[in-house]
Amino acid sequence: MKPLPWQREVWATIAGSIREQRLSHALLLAGPDGAGKRHFAGCITAALWCRQLAGDGSACGQCADCLQVASGAHSGYFPVQVEDGKRDISIEQVRVLSEKLTMTQYDGRAKVAIIEPADALNVNGVNALLKTIEEPTPGSHLMLISARPQALAATLRSRCQRVRLPAPAREVALDWLRKTAGGKHDDATLSAALDHAFGAPLKAVELLDGAGLAQRSDWSRGLLDLAAGRGEPAVIAAAINEADPLGWLQWLYGWISRLLRMRIAATADGDAALVSLARRLPAELLDRYIAEVQASLPKVHGAADKKLLVESLLIGWLALLARAGRPAQNRPS
Numbered sequence: 001m002k003p004l005p006w007q008r009e010v011w012a013t014i015a016g017s018i019r020e021q022r023l024s025h026a027l028l029l030a031g032p033d034g035a036g037k038r039h040f041a042g043c044i045t046a047a048l049w050c051r052q053l054a055g056d057g058s059a060c061g062q063c064a065d066c067l068q069v070a071s072g073a074h075s076g077y078f079p080v081q082v083e084d085g086k087r088d089i090s091i092e093q094v095r096v097l098s099e100k101l102t103m104t105q106y107d108g109r110a111k112v113a114i115i116e117p118a119d120a121l122n123v124n125g126v127n128a129l130l131k132t133i134e135e136p137t138p139g140s141h142l143m144l145i146s147a148r149p150q151a152l153a154a155t156l157r158s159r160c161q162r163v164r165l166p167a168p169a170r171e172v173a174l175d176w177l178r179k180t181a182g183g184k185h186d187d188a189t190l191s192a193a194l195d196h197a198f199g200a201p202l203k204a205v206e207l208l209d210g211a212g213l214a215q216r217s218d219w220s221r222g223l224l225d226l227a228a229g230r231g232e233p234a235v236i237a238a239a240i241n242e243a244d245p246l247g248w249l250q251w252l253y254g255w256i257s258r259l260l261r262m263r264i265a266a267t268a269d270g271d272a273a274l275v276s277l278a279r280r281l282p283a284e285l286l287d288r289y290i291a292e293v294q295a296s297l298p299k300v301h302g303a304a305d306k307k308l309l310v311e312s313l314l315i316g317w318l319a320l321l322a323r324a325g326r327p328a329q330n331r332p333s
């Protein structure tokens, strides 16, 4: 299992630690969604087990241990995620994990626990995990995966070695996308997917594979329409509510953040409509709106009326546009 092209440098450091058997037993893999955190965790896991590492320190993919890893039948792999219907990772889940790590006999092969997303650990879960980290069982490695490491308790963060896994530069991402999905899509489509994935290549592939790209184009058009004085928040909100309100909120956060970056950098490359919008909207208003979107994110799970939540954010968007100086004249299109 090879690290992704943009992960080679950080991989060299980790591979060195694995080779010298001094890999930290608690790692925090941090980076945006779709930049390859889970893939990187897989590379570490495989390399910890492989008995004949390749020259770059990655797993060979062919030895008995690698085959066991590939089949998913390896006994030393302990994934922890949010269970169906739950909102967070509980203390019970962490206790079960600790027990498994202690009870599983150490046969010289690593025991790897992967907690994803680590920012879903609740307070009690964090406290239980701190104990596990402070009293590690022989051969165990804990990997916390998070796109929002700042949301993790400081006590937990400080006990983990942080591995930063950012999204690659645009050209690197496009180059990889061409090799991965270029046969099925032209360059313009790949580029649009990367835009809507905010530069995260694996997310771009996910969008290309499903209906995600068309959906995000619709979402983008909805906001641009409102900015041009067209469309009705209630109508747009109904369509979003039908499709994927949580996905929309996450996308909106990225879309506005990108607009803010364009505004600050005064960049002229990108979609013409976006560039002119970035010129029109003051940074402090965008900043305030981002905070509004961020505050709405945790509410979407429990919201009885998600359409109302979406609509209120669209009305907030209109208010931002109005405050920016050119009130949008909205009428049904």
Ligand SMILES: [Zn+2]
Binding pocket: 049, 050, 051, 052, 053, 059, 060, 061, 062, 063, 064, 065, 066
């Ligand atoms: Zn191997």
